[in-house]
Amino acid sequence: MKKILYLMLSLMLLMGCVAAFAEEAASGLQKDLVVLFTSDVHCGIDQGWGYAGLYAVKEGLSAKYNVLLVDDGDSIQGEPIGTMTRGESLIKIMNTVGYDVAIPGNHEFDYGMDRFFELVEMANFPYISCNFNKEGEMIFPPYLIKEVDGVKIAFVGVTTPTTLRSSTPTYFMNEKGEFIYGFLQDDSTGEKLYEALQKSVDDARAEGATYVIVIAHLGDEAECIPWTYADVISHTNGIDALLDGHAHDTEQVVMKNKDGEDVVRSACGTKFAHIGALTITTKGEISSKLYSWNQDIPAPEMLNLQNPAADAVREESEVLSAKLKEVVAASTVDLIINDPVAKMDDGRAVRIVRNTETNLGDLCADAYLDQSGDADIAFVNGGGIRVAIPKGDITLNDILKVHPFGNSLTVIKVTGQQVLDALEWSVHAMPGEFGGFNHVAGLTYEVDTTIPTPCVEKDSMFDHIDETMERRIRNVLVAGQPIDPNASYKLASHDYQLLNKGDGYTMYDGCEVLQESVKLDNQVLIDYITGTLNGVIGEEYENPYGQGRFVTVNSAQ
Numbered sequence: 001m002k003k004i005l006y007l008m009l010s011l012m013l014l015m016g017c018v019a020a021f022a023e024e025a026a027s028g029l030q031k032d033l034v035v036l037f038t039s040d041v042h043c044g045i046d047q048g049w050g051y052a053g054l055y056a057v058k059e060g061l062s063a064k065y066n067v068l069l070v071d072d073g074d075s076i077q078g079e080p081i082g083t084m085t086r087g088e089s090l091i092k093i094m095n096t097v098g099y100d101v102a103i104p105g106n107h108e109f110d111y112g113m114d115r116f117f118e119l120v121e122m123a124n125f126p127y128i129s130c131n132f133n134k135e136g137e138m139i140f141p142p143y144l145i146k147e148v149d150g151v152k153i154a155f156v157g158v159t160t161p162t163t164l165r166s167s168t169p170t171y172f173m174n175e176k177g178e179f180i181y182g183f184l185q186d187d188s189t190g191e192k193l194y195e196a197l198q199k200s201v202d203d204a205r206a207e208g209a210t211y212v213i214v215i216a217h218l219g220d221e222a223e224c225i226p227w228t229y230a231d232v233i234s235h236t237n238g239i240d241a242l243l244d245g246h247a248h249d250t251e252q253v254v255m256k257n258k259d260g261e262d263v264v265r266s267a268c269g270t271k272f273a274h275i276g277a278l279t280i281t282t283k284g285e286i287s288s289k290l291y292s293w294n295q296d297i298p299a300p301e302m303l304n305l306q307n308p309a310a311d312a313v314r315e316e317s318e319v320l321s322a323k324l325k326e327v328v329a330a331s332t333v334d335l336i337i338n339d340p341v342a343k344m345d346d347g348r349a350v351r352i353v354r355n356t357e358t359n360l361g362d363l364c365a366d367a368y369l370d371q372s373g374d375a376d377i378a379f380v381n382g383g384g385i386r387v388a389i390p391k392g393d394i395t396l397n398d399i400l401k402v403h404p405f406g407n408s409l410t411v412i413k414v415t416g417q418q419v420l421d422a423l424e425w426s427v428h429a430m431p432g433e434f435g436g437f438n439h440v441a442g443l444t445y446e447v448d449t450t451i452p453t454p455c456v457e458k459d460s461m462f463d464h465i466d467e468t469m470e471r472r473i474r475n476v477l478v479a480g481q482p483i484d485p486n487a488s489y490k491l492a493s494h495d496y497q498l499l500n501k502g503d504g505y506t507m508y509d510g511c512e513v514l515q516e517s518v519k520l521d522n523q524v525l526i527d528y529i530t531g532t533l534n535g536v537i538g539e540e541y542e543n544p545y546g547q548g549r550f551v552t553v554n555s556a557q
Contacts, residue, residue, distance in 0.1 A: 027284040028151040028210065033066040035153075035213060035278040039245030040105070040270035041071075042078025043090060043404075045313050046300055048272030049291070051093050053299035055309035057275055057291060058097070065279075066148045069098060070155060072245030073105020073217035076119065078386065080400040081320055086111045089316040091122045096312040099125040101144050103157035104132060105217040105245060109167040110405055113181065128157035128215075130200040131184040131193055142200040145209055153280075154204035154212045156239075158197055160219065160246055161185030161227050162460045166383070166435060169461070169501035177509075185459050190226030194235040201238040211240045211280060219247030222432050223460075230255065233263045240286055241266070241278050250274060252288050264288050272298075324397035329529045331537035335360035335389040336544045337382075354382040354433040357546035361385060361439030363537065364402070367528035369441040372411050372492035372515065376478060377419065377442040379426075379493040381503055383435025384521070394529070394537075400522045407494035408517035409524050412508060416478075417485040419443075421507045423473045425462045428453040430472075436503025438493075439549075443483070445476040446553045461504035474553075490514060494521055 027033075036058055045051050054069075061067050075094065076087035087108075094102075102125055109116050120127055130142035143156040161183040164172055172181035184192040201212050218229045225231060229244045237257045241264040248270040257263050266288035268276035274290040293299050300310055334340070336358050338349035353361055364385055369378035387401045414422075423445060426438040430449045454469035455462060465471070476483040483489075495517050496502035501509075519527070529537060540547075 027280060027282055028149060029066065029280065029282045030149045031064070031066050032282060033068070033148050033151075033153070033280045034061050035243070035280075036061070036067060036069045037072060037215065037243045037266075037268060037276040037278065038070075038272070039072030039074065039217070039243075039268055039276070040248050041075040041090075041272060042107070042270060043076065043082040044079065044271035045081060045090070045093060045317070047298055048293045049275055050272055050298050050300040050305075050309075051097055051313055052305040052307055052310035053272070053293065053303070054275055055097050055307050056299075056303075056305055059307070068100045068146060068148070068153070070215050070243065071099055071102040072215050072243055073103050073159065074107045074245060075102070075105070077107040077110045078404050080324055080397060080404065081316060083400065083404050083406050084320060085316070086115055087119045088122065091119050093309065093312045093316060095122075095124040097309050099123075100146060101125055101155050101157075101215070102127055103129055103215050103217060104159055106160060106163035106166045109163065109171055112168075113171050128155065130156055130158055130196045131161070132159055132181070133184065134181050142196070143204045143212075145204065145207060151211070152207070152209045154201075154207070154209035156197065156200045156204060156212060156214045157216075158193070158214060158232070159183055159217045160224055161193065162224050164459055165461050165502065165504035167502075168496055169504075170499065179459070185227075188226060190231055190235065193227055194232065197232060198236045198238070201236065205238055211286075212238055213278065214239050214242040216242055217245045219244065220249060220251070221247050223429055223434060229265055233257055233265065237261065239263050240280075241288065243267075243276060243278060250290060252290070266290075324395065324400065326396045327393045328396050328399065328526060329394040329533075329535045329537070331389060331391045331394055331541075332539065333359065333537065333542045334391050334544065335363060335537065335541065337385055337388045340544050351433070353385050353439075354435055354437045355430050357439060357548075357550055359541040359544050359546050360388060360402070362441070362546045362549065363528075363541055364525060365439045365441035367525045368409060368492045368494075370528050370532050371409060371519070371524045372490070375411050375442070375490040375492035377440065377489055377491050379422070379438040379440055379491065379497065381435060381493075381497060382433075382437040382439060383503065384494070384496070385439070389537075396526070399525050399529070403521035403525060405496065405521065407496040407502075407521045409492065409515065409519050409521065410495045410498045410513065410517055411490055411492045411515035412498050412511040412513050413488055414491045414508065414511055415485065416483045416487050416489060418507050418511070419478075419483060419489060419491065420471075420473060420476060420485060421462070421465055422505060423447075423476065424453065424465060424471060425455050425505060425507070427472055428455040434503075436497070436505065439546075441549075443476060443478045444549050444551075446474045446551045447472050448474065448553050450554050457504065461501065462506045
């Protein structure tokens with residue numbers, strides 16, 4: 001009996017050892033791996049955690065864990081320091097922090113293709129992408145494998161095909177206006193992107209990767225279908241986790257791939273409010289979380305962080321600080337991009353500048369109309385109006401932040417029909433958001449969002465109006481008179497939309513250019529406020545919801 005018990009005990013101990021060995025071998029890691037990730041920093045170098053905070057977090061975790069650092073795109077654009085150095089300051093700071101790999105977001109291309117490749121050369125870290133191509137040839141390696149404790153971790157890069165319109169379309173074209181750069185976009189199925197991503201995952205696995213992590217700039221917005229993170233995960237297999245950007249959300253999701261297996265999806269918002277952290281334990285368990293900074297004072301300032309990243313941020317900021325702090329005007333009202341009343345369930349502000357008239361949108365459109373000299377109409381896209389202006393003194397920095405993209409005032413001659421088509425495209429995503437939703441000056445109109453959009457798109461851009469469908473737009477008045485589809489009008493906006501097909505506005509092809517790239521968008525706003533308004537934004541802009549330039553109606557009413 002004792003022998004039997006001894007044998008049973010020995011067997012149990014052996015099984016326990018096997019189980020313990022299996023747990024240890026589940027990942028092969030000697031220490032947990034933490035993949036820190038950033039996305040949509042948009043030049044927020046000292047906001048939230050800031051790069052100095054990221055450096056401190058990375059160094060602190062490295063004392064106990066294996067740590068890798070990746071970026072999901074849109075780091076080099078969005079604040080004056082990006083615009084005024086054309087991205088170089090951001091690359092220098094990222095080099096100091098010590099990124100392992102990055103992907104391009106849609107706004108990495110905002111300084112032009114030549115400049116983008118110059119910045120890539122400046123970076124001490126590689127860029128990867130499985131879908132960014134030139135005439136069908138991939139520009140970057142589709143994936144990168146990093147070895148940690150002898151375990152191969154593959155990172156696969158992917159960027160949303162909507163980049164063709166959410167950056168400057170002409171940057172992706174040749175002199176004939178033909179797209180030579182692309183992101184494996186197709187009209188509606190998404191299959192090209194899914195297949196490329198799947199091949200990259202399979203190739204990485206064949207090369208010995210134990211884990212495959214997709215670093216993505218895809219998002220979850222309706223206008224990005226069929227290339228959202230959910231579309232990609234549900235049409236592929238072999239991905240362990242997807243670290244996402246583009247939508248500025250903070251969702252931590254576990255969803256099924258096409259084989260019913262769990263995939264962790266994590267996003268970390270924007271402007272360093274959060275740092276993303278994906279953990280792979282020694283047992284092979286995968287989870288995600290956010291390190292959040294919820295204080296009014298940024299971490300570098302509150303914690304008095306002193307490290308190489310803090311030094312790099314300080315060095316790059318000094319040359320700009322004196323100029324940016326210059327007070328150039330004042331406002332007696334708050335100029336908004338977020339609803340001053342409504343809040344989301346989690347308490348966050350509701351952004352309305354991309355689907356609703358606001359007083360700041362009116363101000364920006366008025367500036368274009370005024371500074372154009374003799375235009376009849378002006379459009380300014382909501383996606384190009386990035387921050388609010390609180391009442392009080394207005395600095396140069398405040399204005400530069402409103403229009404950080406470096407677009408330029410342009411005027412073209414259009415027909416009334418082109419204006420009508422443009423308005424349809426402007427509201428095609430309503431009630432949802434669209435970066436190309438235009439704030440207007442010189443005209444008024446009504447929109448019925450209960451009617452399906454008649455806009456037909458190709459490559460995520462406007463193609464034509466389905467004339468068998470009813471239009472959403474009605475009662476368009478220019479200077480108080482009904483618009484004439486056959487008449488000519490002078491339209492002021494910026495080169496991004498009028499000349500470069502920005503936000504998918506293709507209906508202006510072939511229009512006569514009356515003024516081309518006259519002055520930068522932020523200079524347009526500065527000159528209007530300091531000149532025409534004599535430095536004071538007053539009561540004409542006091543209604544946060546604007547002056548009633550467009551009205552939502554319901555055909556059933």
